[in-house]
Amino acid sequence: VRAKGKVIFEAEGKPKRFSGTLQDVTDEYEVERRKDEFISVASHELKTPITSLNASLQILQKLVKTEQVTDKFKMFTAKAANNLSKLVHLLDDLLNVTKIQQGQLALSKNRFNLVELVKDSCEHISPGSDHEIAVTGVDELMVYADYRRVDQVIVNFLSNAIKYSPQSKNIDVILEQEGSNAKVTVCDYGIGINPEKLPHLFDRYYRVDALGHQFSGLGLGLYISADIIKRHDGNIGVDSQWGEGSQFWFTLPIDQ
Ligand code: ADP
Numbered sequence: 001v002r003a004k005g006k007v008i009f010e011a012e013g014k015p016k017r018f019s020g021t022l023q024d025v026t027d028e029y030e031v032e033r034r035k036d037e038f039i040s041v042a043s044h045e046l047k048t049p050i051t052s053l054n055a056s057l058q059i060l061q062k063l064v065k066t067e068q069v070t071d072k073f074k075m076f077t078a079k080a081a082n083n084l085s086k087l088v089h090l091l092d093d094l095l096n097v098t099k100i101q102q103g104q105l106a107l108s109k110n111r112f113n114l115v116e117l118v119k120d121s122c123e124h125i126s127p128g129s130d131h132e133i134a135v136t137g138v139d140e141l142m143v144y145a146d147y148r149r150v151d152q153v154i155v156n157f158l159s160n161a162i163k164y165s166p167q168s169k170n171i172d173v174i175l176e177q178e179g180s181n182a183k184v185t186v187c188d189y190g191i192g193i194n195p196e197k198l199p200h201l202f203d204r205y206y207r208v209d210a211l212g213h214q215f216s217g218l219g220l221g222l223y224i225s226a227d228i229i230k231r232h233d234g235n236i237g238v239d240s241q242w243g244e245g246s247q248f249w250f251t252l253p254i255d256q
Helices: 026-066 071-101 114-128 147-163 195-200 221-230
Strands: 002-009 015-023 110-113 132-137 142-145 170-178 181-188 235-241 245-253
Touching: 026 071, 071 221, 110 114, 114 132, 114 142, 114 147, 114 170, 114 181, 142 147, 142 245, 147 170, 147 181, 147 221, 147 245, 195 235, 221 235, 221 245
Parallel strands: 132 170
Antiparallel strands: 002 015, 110 142, 170 181, 181 245, 235 245
16 A cells, blocks of 8 residues: 555654545556566576577677688678677666566675776777767775676666767766765766656666657666665766766775
């Protein structure tokens, strides 16, 4: 039951009366539960054929390098690999959400320099995009965290910054120490976000103007990122100026 209204108290502070509405939300929860269950089953069903396709394509890509093949063969192999990699990322997000829902997204922590991770991520993402990424700030931010999962958050921020700034090609990444926390901020100068929508950005499946969206996506990246950062005792957030750009940031405790 969802209650909306207020409780009237007696002078001694004891609750006397509730004034408002009670709504039966059993159906709503049931719909949510079925949606989660469907996503869990569908993503597990997709996993086997996609993994097998991936293995076959890797063999084809090796053949392209070592055998005499036509240019057409090369082109179609590259196209298939490119699209399959997008599919693998979408499937990864769906599987991650199911793991989060079931409390099974395991963390494997090590001590490392967050600055090096950020620089590596930027270098990996740069060749595939025509955006210029500039990294500034401190040289060392030691953290005790799950390297792969934190990388996932940074890659998510960077790919969103690229995706949602089709006109402006600059991205700034700022590395700072704020008290006992390491802070990473990714700034883009793209479409920005309507202030009314900001509170929902990290919700599951949330996409601004989902129906009229000209950009592809499932609305899961920020939800997964928020879960990863919260489970490291960090914070995640965003500032944005509509039509001018956004600054997505996260913090992680410094490991002394
Ligand atoms: P998606 O797969 O839709 O990009 P995310 O969870 O990563 O999912 O982001 C949720 C929504 O937040 C996006 O659909 C988009 O509307 C908005 N958003 C995320 N990053 C940015 C950004 N850098 N600039 C503008 N809007 C953004």
